[in-house]
Amino acid sequence: MAHLIDLGIVQELTKRKRNRIFSYSQFIKILNKGLEA
DSSP states (O other): OHHHHHHHHHHHHHHHHHHHHHHHHHHHHHHHHHHHO
16 A cells, blocks of 8 residues: 555656646746747
């Protein structure tokens, strides 16, 4: 049962990491638009 909890934590962390990477790429796009303007 404990390994299922660990798996849930790992999935949660990877989800957050993916979201952070996504928001970072969005941030770069916004920066690029600002430079182009």
